[in-house]
Amino acid sequence: MSVGVLARGLSFPAPVVARALPFAVFIGLMAVEPWLAAQLAGVIDPRWLYGIRAALVAGLLIVFWPSFTELTAARRPSLQQIWLALAAGLIVLAIWLSLNSGIFVLGQSGSGFEPRAADGSIDWSMALMRLAGSALVVPLMEELFWRSLVMRWLEEADFSALDPARIGLRAVLLSSLVFGLEHSQWAAGMLAGLVYGWLYVRSGNLWIPIAAHAVTNAGLGVWVLATGAWFFW
Secondary structure, eight states: OHHHEEEEEEOOOHHHHHHHHHHHHHHHHHHHEEEEEEEETTTTTTTHHHHHHHHHHHHHHHHHHOOOOOOOTOOOOOOHHHHHHHHHHHHHHHHHHSSSSGGGGOOOOOOOOBBBBBSSSSHHHHHHHHIIIIIIIIIHHHHHIIIIIHHHHHOSSGGGGOOOGGHHHHHHHHHHHHHHSSSSSHHHHHHHHHHHHHHHHHHHTTTHHHHHHHHHHHHHHHHHHHHGGGGGO
């Protein structure tokens, strides 16, 4: 099914569906994951549901790929932009590791995703599955939704025709606010949204905030595996 046919069936413009549906599927499956885990008890380790969710979203991104002109037609990042993305990603990682308790967290911190076997050792197949989903699939999915769609749409309804350089402060702030509330670490999430949004406006290239986001998530995954701070996952 083409993006256009699917969009007409859902009564949304094709560019909106392409950027919103993968995100909606990811969040929707996350919401029903406890129920799915209960239904599949004894059939599959519920931790693998994260991998299934990430794989489904990756499949949708592949199907919709021709619609992501901000990626397919983007100019090659300069060396300076690559270093900027790396530095920004590490800065957000430091923020994430710092604002992780008290008033900076919504609700109670859970145990997180623990890729450990029964003997306490790390199950590397499960750990790498979780790391790949968070470092490769999530940054692409979230930046297409939050920065390319939401942030530009807040500035102009015909968001796909908007040059990122024309995005105003209001759109950056509002999108970052909601992006932060998507995460239990709301304060770190808002600051992350501001950094990724600034990168998009400054560079005009969505690959730059995607790269920064990937650095943050990959770094966090390495930290979790090295320290056993599973609640970050």
